[in-house]
Amino acid sequence: MISSETKKTFRLDGKEIPFREGQTVFDAAMAAGVYIPHLCHNPDFEPHSSCRLCTVIVNGRPFASCTQPAVAGQDVKSDTPELNEMRRTLTEMLFAEGNHYCPACEKSGNCRLQATAYALGLQDNQFPQFFPRREVDSSHPDIIFDRDRCILCGLCLRISRDVDKKSVFAMTDRGIGTTIVVDSPSGLLADSKVARTDEAVQHCPVGALMMKGEAYMVPIGRRRYDLRPINEDSVAEFQAREEALHG
Amino acid sequence: MWREEVPPAMDAVHAILETHERDPGELLQILIEVQHAYHYIPDAAVELVAEHLRVTRAHVRGVVGFYSFLSDRYLGEYVVYISDNITDRMQGSTGLATYLCNRLGVKLGETRADGRASVHFTSCTGMCDQGPAGIVNGLAVTRLTRQRMDVFAELINKRTPLPEWPREFFLVEDNFRRSDVMFRRPVEPGAALKAAMKRGDDEALKEIHFEEAVDPSSGLAWRRGADETLKELYRSDLRGRGGAGFKAAIKWETCRDISAPERYVVCNADEGEPGTFKDRVLLTTYADLVFEGMTICGYVVGSSRGVLYIRQEYWYLKPHLEAVLERRRTDNLLGRNILGTGFAFDIDIHWGAGAYIAGMETALIESVEGRRAKPRKRWPLPVVAGLNRRPTVVNNVETFADAAMVALKGGAWFAGHGTQHSAGTKLFCVSGDCERPGIYEYPFGVSVRELLRDCGGLDAQAVQISGPSGITISRLEFDRILAYEDLSTVGTCMIFGPQRDMFDAVRNFTQFFRHESCGLCTPCRVGTSLLSQLVEKVAAGKGSPVDVQEIERICQLLKSTAHCGLGQTVPNHLIDSLLKFRGDWDKRLVTTDFVPAFDLDAALHQARELTGRDDALAHL
Numbered sequence: 101m102i103s104s105e106t107k108k109t110f111r112l113d114g115k116e117i118p119f120r121e122g123q124t125v126f127d128a129a130m131a132a133g134v135y136i137p138h139l140c141h142n143p144d145f146e147p148h149s150s151c152r153l154c155t156v157i158v159n160g161r162p163f164a165s166c167t168q169p170a171v172a173g174q175d176v177k178s179d180t181p182e183l184n185e186m187r188r189t190l191t192e193m194l195f196a197e198g199n200h201y202c203p204a205c206e207k208s209g210n211c212r213l214q215a216t217a218y219a220l221g222l223q224d225n226q227f228p229q230f231f232p233r234r235e236v237d238s239s240h241p242d243i244i245f246d247r248d249r250c251i252l253c254g255l256c257l258r259i260s261r262d263v264d265k266k267s268v269f270a271m272t273d274r275g276i277g278t279t280i281v282v283d284s285p286s287g288l289l290a291d292s293k294v295a296r297t298d299e300a301v302q303h304c305p306v307g308a309l310m311m312k313g314e315a316y317m318v319p320i321g322r323r324r325y326d327l328r329p330i331n332e333d334s335v336a337e338f339q340a341r342e343e344a345l346h347g
Numbered sequence: 348m349w350r351e352e353v354p355p356a357m358d359a360v361h362a363i364l365e366t367h368e369r370d371p372g373e374l375l376q377i378l379i380e381v382q383h384a385y386h387y388i389p390d391a392a393v394e395l396v397a398e399h400l401r402v403t404r405a406h407v408r409g410v411v412g413f414y415s416f417l418s419d420r421y422l423g424e425y426v427v428y429i430s431d432n433i434t435d436r437m438q439g440s441t442g443l444a445t446y447l448c449n450r451l452g453v454k455l456g457e458t459r460a461d462g463r464a465s466v467h468f469t470s471c472t473g474m475c476d477q478g479p480a481g482i483v484n485g486l487a488v489t490r491l492t493r494q495r496m497d498v499f500a501e502l503i504n505k506r507t508p509l510p511e512w513p514r515e516f517f518l519v520e521d522n523f524r525r526s527d528v529m530f531r532r533p534v535e536p537g538a539a540l541k542a543a544m545k546r547g548d549d550e551a552l553k554e555i556h557f558e559e560a561v562d563p564s565s566g567l568a569w570r571r572g573a574d575e576t577l578k579e580l581y582r583s584d585l586r587g588r589g590g591a592g593f594k595a596a597i598k599w600e601t602c603r604d605i606s607a608p609e610r611y612v613v614c615n616a617d618e619g620e621p622g623t624f625k626d627r628v629l630l631t632t633y634a635d636l637v638f639e640g641m642t643i644c645g646y647v648v649g650s651s652r653g654v655l656y657i658r659q660e661y662w663y664l665k666p667h668l669e670a671v672l673e674r675r676r677t678d679n680l681l682g683r684n685i686l687g688t689g690f691a692f693d694i695d696i697h698w699g700a701g702a703y704i705a706g707m708e709t710a711l712i713e714s715v716e717g718r719r720a721k722p723r724k725r726w727p728l729p730v731v732a733g734l735n736r737r738p739t740v741v742n743n744v745e746t747f748a749d750a751a752m753v754a755l756k757g758g759a760w761f762a763g764h765g766t767q768h769s770a771g772t773k774l775f776c777v778s779g780d781c782e783r784p785g786i787y788e789y790p791f792g793v794s795v796r797e798l799l800r801d802c803g804g805l806d807a808q809a810v811q812i813s814g815p816s817g818i819t820i821s822r823l824e825f826d827r828i829l830a831y832e833d834l835s836t837v838g839t840c841m842i843f844g845p846q847r848d849m850f851d852a853v854r855n856f857t858q859f860f861r862h863e864s865c866g867l868c869t870p871c872r873v874g875t876s877l878l879s880q881l882v883e884k885v886a887a888g889k890g891s892p893v894d895v896q897e898i899e900r901i902c903q904l905l906k907s908t909a910h911c912g913l914g915q916t917v918p919n920h921l922i923d924s925l926l927k928f929r930g931d932w933d934k935r936l937v938t939t940d941f942v943p944a945f946d947l948d949a950a951l952h953q954a955r956e957l958t959g960r961d962d963a964l965a966h967l
Contacts, residue, residue: 149724150868152908162907167724189904193873227877228944252866270405271719271866272412274702276876278866281412283405285394 108172112156113179119170120346126154126165129178130338135331136178137187137216139194139305140253141166143338146262148254151194153187153216188220196227197276199234199248200306206315207307209323213251215330234279239290242312243301245282250308252278260300268294280308359384360392364399371400374410374717378417379659379698383485387421406718413719413865415469415701416659425464425503428482429491432471432621433811433855434778434841440479443491444468450500464503470703470859471621472660475778475841476522476785484509485662488516517663521628522785525801527772528764529752530788536635537680539755543643544688546579547572569688573647577603580647582758584770585750589615589706589743590813590837591912595750601730602738603648610650611739612641612692613715614747616657617699617706620814621859622839625774626744627661628786633748634671638694640747642681643754644740645692653694654734656711659701668696703863707911708741709733710865721867722911745774745838765791769830773838777802779811780844789829795840796825804842809849809928811841815856816916819849819923849928850886850935853921857882860917871914874905878921880944885935889942895925895932 107118112129119128127143129136140151149164156165157177165178177183194200194213202208234247252271257280260268268289272281284291294301301309320326325333363380367373374396381392388411397404411417429435429444444455448466453459456467474480477489483499486509495516502512523530547569580596587593602610614637618626629637641653655668672694675681683691697715699705705714709723712734733739742750749771753761762770769791775798778784782803789798795812799805812818812829813836820827820834827833843849861879866872881898884890902918909915925932947967955965 147724149910152868152870152910155908163725164910167726169726186904186908189900190869190908193869193877197873197876228880230876251869252872267403267406270403270409272405272409273866274413274719275861275864275866276872278872281405281408283403285404287408 110170110172110174110176112176123170124166125156125158125168125170125176128170129165130335131342133335135335136165137220138166139212139216139251140255142255142303143341145255145258148258151253153190155183155186184220188222191217191220191222192225192227194251195225197230198250199231205249205307206310209320209326211307212305212330215325219329219331237289239288240294242296243289243294244310244312245289246308247279249306250280251306253305255303255305256300256309259303260298263299266293268292268300354391355385355389357391357395360395364396369399371402372717374400374402375700375714376698378410379700382417386423386426387418410719413702417700421458421462423458423462423464426484427464427466428469429466430472430474430478430480431468432475433852434475434622435479436855437779438479443479443493443496446493447496447499450496451503469701470619470863473618473624473627474519475622475624477520482660486517487519487660487663489519521632523628524783524785525787527788527790529749529772530633533633534636534755536675537678539639539751540642540680541686543576543646543754544572544686546575576643576754577647579753579758580750583753583761585746585753585761586831587743588745588749590835592831592835595742595746598730598740599644599648602740605731605738607738609737610648611734611737612644612650612653613734613739613741614641614653614655614744615706615711615741616655616744617711618658619703619706620816620837620839622776622778622811622814622841623837624776625786625838629744629748630664630668634668636748636751637744638671638675640751641694642692643751644747646690648740651691653692654697654715655694656697656699656715658699704865704913707913711741712739721865766830766832768832773829775838775840777840779842780804780807781842791830792828794826794828795820798840799825806845807842808845808847809843811852812836812839814839815859815920817919819920819927821927848931849924850931853924854882854886856920868910868914870905870908871910871917874901875917877901884944885932888935888937889944890936891938891941892936893941
């Protein structure tokens with residue numbers, strides 16, 4: 101007899117992963133200490149499944165793990181050479197479509213795109229650069245919005261809408277021309293309702309939304325992902341969050 | 348370039364907002380009407396619409412930016428779109444667009460300085476059987492020629508109002524070339540619905556009062572009629588005609604069985620797959636049957652609201668469709684008390700605004716709700732939480748028409764046609780290199796060869812089945828059959844004669860997907876651009892086998908990681924073409940060594956401009 105106390109599990113790369121009812125494959129894996137690369141997802145906010153880095157193979161078919169419900173007994177593959185190669189390619193694509201210049205970027209060391217590229221072993225970029233011409237918005241006294249570095253993860257949209265209740269950001273255009281539009285008559289941040297205390301401007305994974313007046317307060321080399329690689333950092337952060345929420 | 352000098356008066360916007368009762372869900376419909384009224388969405392209109400609908404202006408701008416037929420800059424008094432499908436190109440559309448631009452003295456995509464006109468390309472307008480085609484101020488134009496372009500230019504330059512233009516320019520023919528058992532002739536309106544209801548107890552039906560009827564579980568006869576109709580649908584084995592082939596009865600039953608205060612019936616008439624035009628014909632000649640299928644669905648699942656989501660390319664059908672709906676209301680086939688049974692059901696029309704992705708079930712629902720047509724997360728399915736997060740049946744136009752025929756003639760009758768796994772008949776949209784393009788109805792199981800023989804296209808070298816997202820078949824495969832078990836298709840058959848260079852189709856399809864990717868997920872947003880760049884590089888004679896390998900690698904990535912069906916099917920035509928029409932690639936792969944796409948001298952051009960240098964050393 102299986103006792104009702106027995107936790108439900110699924111198999112991830114051969115390892116049994118326990119999960120709670122309603123948990124996603126991603127959440128269960130991270131809680132169990134298994135890193136799944138991701139960029140558009142932040143477990144504190146509604147998943148978006150747009151970056152596709154967290155793609156795993158569930159019972160032979162690919163799914164984004166951040167939105168895929170965990171089901172008892174399913175077979176999930178994540179840390180495979182094929183999937184990691186695809187994740188590297190997706191990361192390369194993000195570097196190619198925007199204007200990312202790590203050595204000159206203030207976000208270096210705190211940037212999830214850069215840190216994920218390192219974690220995946222991305223050595224160089226094979227794709228031709230798109231060199232898009234995107235608007236930089238430095239109108240706001242506290243915040244700089246550099247669309248060149250935006251990876252369209254949609255976190256600022258979701259957080260501004262769901263947490264700050266301001267809906268300062270929206271996406272416009274489509275396809276490769278997709279860009280973020282700011283809700284103000286002029287389209288500039290200075291004329292919008294955004295404030296430096298907004299959650300939406302705290303969670304940008306890259307250097308698209310940054311605070312003014314804080315640059316280089318922590319020297320390069322002593323920043324978050326300089327001290328601990330993102331695969332370890334993400335799991336530790338996730339587990340601390342789980343601990344706080346569920347004990 | 349034309350510029351707005353004085354902001355236009357906003358009276359029309361106020362009136363439009365009024366008509367739509369300031370409902371934020373009507374945002375897209377409001378913007379479409381503003382676009383038609385002003386030929387762009389003025390900034391002042393964005394402000395006004397946002398204010399009255401209580402949504403952010405960024406949200407409004409986001410919607411304007413998403414759809415091809417909405418524009419934030421003035422497009423001119425006369426806005427001409429030329430259909431850019433491969434079949435249009437094969438009929439000379441590219442040259443015609445240039446010709447018209449020259450006659451008008453305007454650059455493609457730009458508004459003439461006097462604000463008179465602009466000319467643009469647009470994705471397939473669904474007139475492949477009578478192309479090259481286009482759209483002028485919202486209305487479809489067909490069979491374009493140089494002579495017609497001359498007349499266009501003259502009429503535009505003389506500012507002749509559209510109603511005074513020659514009517515034959517706007518003539519759209521059904522071209523229904525072959526009928527089988529389903530679409531012999533239009534069925535009498537109401538016949539299928541009555542048949543569905545009679546499957547319950549005819550006498551008891553009369554006793555149901557409206558109040559009871561609102562709750563379908565209270566009327567026994569009602570329930571029986573609905574249940575028996577659902578059983579017939581199971582017997583019919585009707586599968587979705589949009590291409591995916593999901594069983595209609597399962598979808599309807601699931602929707603019915605989920606506890607919810609409201610359910611919806613949505614008819615997908617987005618028909619954006621290039622080369623597809625059967626919904627156009629069905630909604631022209633069989634609109635009653637389609638609406639009847641939707642009404643029967645509402646009856647079976649317990650819904651009182653249906654939505655027809657239709658692509659704006661078919662805007663010319665608006666008066667016709669509205670008249671049919673109005674007549675059905677008058678005849679008690681729609682409304683609060685259908686056929687005196689107390690069953691309430693009505694249908695709204697929602698227009699698209701130029702977005703292929705909106706044909707995707709969940710993107711369509713987002714669009715009906717007035718937002719950017721962005722596909723939703725995979726779960727929950729629309730049948731569980733669709734429109735307004737309520738259980739929703741989304742079916743193709745042809746599926747609803749077929750469902751009405753099942754209600755009328757029974758499931759066994761329907762299943763008696765077609766093959767074991769593909770019951771019934773299918774409409775095929777035949778275009779390209781053949782003598783008789785148009786609509787052909789066959790029982791499932793017909794071979795490609797038979798279809799080619801009937802339409803006069805037997806010398807074809809290839810047929811693109813199911814559009815760019817489908818499958819390219821070569822002569823060697825003409826004995827394959829059109830059915831879910833072999834060539835599963837929405838019905839599209841674009842024929843390529845022996846004289847065609849199949850690489851031209853590849854270029855067209857790759858550009859199409861680049862234009863239509865919604866931009867949500869990384870692999871599709873960036874991948875469609877990379878694929879287009881690589882294909883253009885090969886077209887420019889700079890391709891090498893390395894580039895082909897790169898194309899194959901990106902294709903694999905899209906198949907495995909793209910968020911929705913659009914991205915996952917982008918690679919199909921490339922993979923097929925590389926496998927089956929390699930000759931048309933190889934003759935372009937002139938070098939065996941890698942050649943960079945980057946052109947150093949072209950890049951130096953800007954530097955030369957800035958420095959004013961043009962000496963030998965400024966060139967490399």
